[in-house]
């Protein structure tokens with residue numbers, strides 16, 4: 001149990017959040033598919049991305065990590081070997097789903113598993129379309145969940161209309177398409193994060209994007225390269241929301257990722273009345289990043305829905321907290337995907353924020369929050385979900401009395417050093 005006691009502390013200063021989780025996973029994966037040496041700087045050494053490193057090491061890729069610098073030396077996908085033990089993705093949905101797509105067209109047979117949370121999350125969203133490409137999966141249960149055995153085989157092309165906006169599903173199919181015969185196309189209902197497409201191009205692949213469709217020609221080989229990972233805007237979001245809601249705050253984020261498919265949080269903060277300024281340093285085909293400053297302000301409730309949802313899906317727990325401090329009602333809809341994350345984030349966010357006295361109601365595809373409410377500290381559970389754990393810690397900035405957090409160690413999944421940053425930014429006597 002961790003006690004978070006930061007009542008009313010303004011956040012001030014400059015922060016560099018750890019590397020982007022989605023980009024770190026993909027850098028290791030593409031480095032492992034390409035033959036040769038890939039270097040990664042700014043890698044996120046959180047538990048999820050360490051699971052990805054461990055798995056590709058088991059497949060025979062030589063991966064060395066010193067802090068946030070990683071070197072991937074690979075014989076290329078055709079040189080991978082069958083792992084002796086199951087590939088354990090831990091808590092990481094991204095690792096598991098992208099891996100299923102990559103292994104489907106490899107010449108490896110492997111069992112993929114995960115922790116007790118991941119083994120409950122749906123995998124048919126990737127295995128069903130991959131089977132249309134002739135992928136082979138075996139399991140001794142009918143639930144469509146992990147553990148699953150993949151028997152790599154020659155895949156065929158496919159055109160797939162995705163029923164949900166999910167970068168994990170899109171990426172799994174694009175990775176399978178890379179080793180399939182012919183051209184594979186995926187079409188989304190709304191654009192999800194495009195890190196896979198951008199990084200495939202960085203590794204020399206020809207990937208065509210048009211509106212909500214992405215196409216890849218199979219049989220291309222990738223060229224190892226150097227990848228720079230910017231700071232994770234989904235991690236920064238916790239402190240962005242904190243700075244927006246605690247009076248007297250002004251916080252600057254350096255080298256934070258500003259990929260437009262991820263910046264929904266900035267749009268929402270601005271809509272709610274927060275002061276945000278941006279200095280973009282790099283654009284173009286790689287990953288845009290830059291400097292961002294957030295200052296506190298009076299906030300108002302807003303509606304968050306439609307194509308905005310995939311651009312801020314992981315930020316919704318902390319946005320719900322923020323909405324408790326805004327005047328009026330915030331409505332989050334079209335976000336049913338929250339129900340199949342590390343936990344059911346609609347039920348878990350509502351039940352934890354209610355314990356603090358928030359006025360928040362779950363709906364089938366989101367939540368309704370009315371504010372502003374003066375919250376009161378108590379014991380909260382992370383439900384084993386890193387984003388819930390960080391939401392609870394940030395809540396303690398606006399509660400009367402401390403928040404005690406059960407099972408806070410899961411925060412290391414995406415944000416190692418989170419409490420060190422919180423302590424240094426609040427500059428109080430912690």
Ligand SMILES: O=C(O)C1=C[C@@H](OP(=O)(O)O)[C@@H](O)[C@H](O)C1
Pocket residue numbers: 021022023094165166167168169171193313314337
């Ligand atoms: O592709 C990715 O790196 C991710 C995609 C999102 O999941 P979905 O694809 O399930 O929406 C997101 O929630 C997850 O944290 C990371």
Ligand SMILES: C=C(OP(=O)(O)O)C(=O)O
Pocket residue numbers: 048091092093094095314341342387414
């Ligand atoms: C949902 C998340 O990740 P994943 O799906 O990779 O477990 C997350 O980081 O909030």
